[in-house]
Amino acid sequence: xxxxxxxxxxxxxxxxxxxxxxxxxxxxxxxxxxxxxxxxxxxxxxxxxxxxxxxxxxxxxxxxxxxxxxxxxxxxxxxxxxxxxxxxxxxxxxxxxxxxxxxxxxxxxxxxxxxxxxxxxxxxxxxxxxxxxxxxxxxxxxxxxxxxxxxxxxxxxxxxxxxxxxxxxxxxxxxx
Numbered sequence: 001x002x003x004x005x006x007x008x009x010x011x012x013x014x015x016x017x018x019x020x021x022x023x024x025x026x027x028x029x030x031x032x033x034x035x036x037x038x039x040x041x042x043x044x045x046x047x048x049x050x051x052x053x054x055x056x057x058x059x060x061x062x063x064x065x066x067x068x069x070x071x072x073x074x075x076x077x078x079x080x081x082x083x084x085x086x087x088x089x090x091x092x093x094x095x096x097x098x099x100x101x102x103x104x105x106x107x108x109x110x111x112x113x114x115x116x117x118x119x120x121x122x123x124x125x126x127x128x129x130x131x132x133x134x135x136x137x138x139x140x141x142x143x144x145x146x147x148x149x150x151x152x153x154x155x156x157x158x159x160x161x162x163x164x165x166x167x168x169x170x171x172x173x174x175x176x
Contacts, residue, residue: 026079033076036089040073041094041105070105077109083114095124100133104140111143118150123161129164141165 026033042068064072077084091113094106107125114120125147128140144165148156156162162169 004064022075023079026076030080030083031086033080034084034090036049037076037080037084038087038090038094040076041109042097042099042102043069043073052062074105074109074112074137077112081112082107082115084109088113093125100131100136103128103131103133103138107140107143116147116150118147119155120159122151122156125163126160127156141167144168 017170026158033037045066048085051156077087087111091110095103095110097103097106107128122144125144129134129144131137131140144161145168148161151159153160156168
């Protein structure tokens with residue numbers, strides 16, 4: 001909404017219509033959007049734009065900031081959800097990226113694509129317990145707190161959850 005410069009202009013924007021148009025465009029593009037969504041997730045402000053979407057998506061990428069591209073990538077994964085499963089290996093790889101923002105955006109997107117599949121997500125999330133970025137560690141602990149109750153008894157221990165996130169150990173959790 002770069003063309004909004006006043007409160008009255010903001011009030012006149014039909015966000016739901018814009019989102020619906022974007023949703024329909026992403027669904028029409030389908031899995032062909034995945035390479036671009038993965039690129040946008042890693043975007044850094046460098047002055048270069050991705051021109052493929054100009055004219056195709058209402059929220060096109062050219063001239064957008066890295067922050068806007070990150071948001072568009074996550075919106076794309078949110079829209080595609082399970083249809084984006086072919087991107088799972090690339091997203092898992094991105095959880096090991098040098099950039100802490102890329103790592104967590106990749107995990108956020110995995111959550112959107114895989115849902116609350118604790119059995120698959122916990123092994124990807126455990127390394128975040130030792131992430132050098134304090135924000136990533138805190139966010140990962142929140143995710144792990146949501147996922148751990150979905151595991152079978154004893155799985156959290158064997159999967160290394162309590163070693164990575166000792167603050168999640170409760171009195172009812174087994175000790176070593």
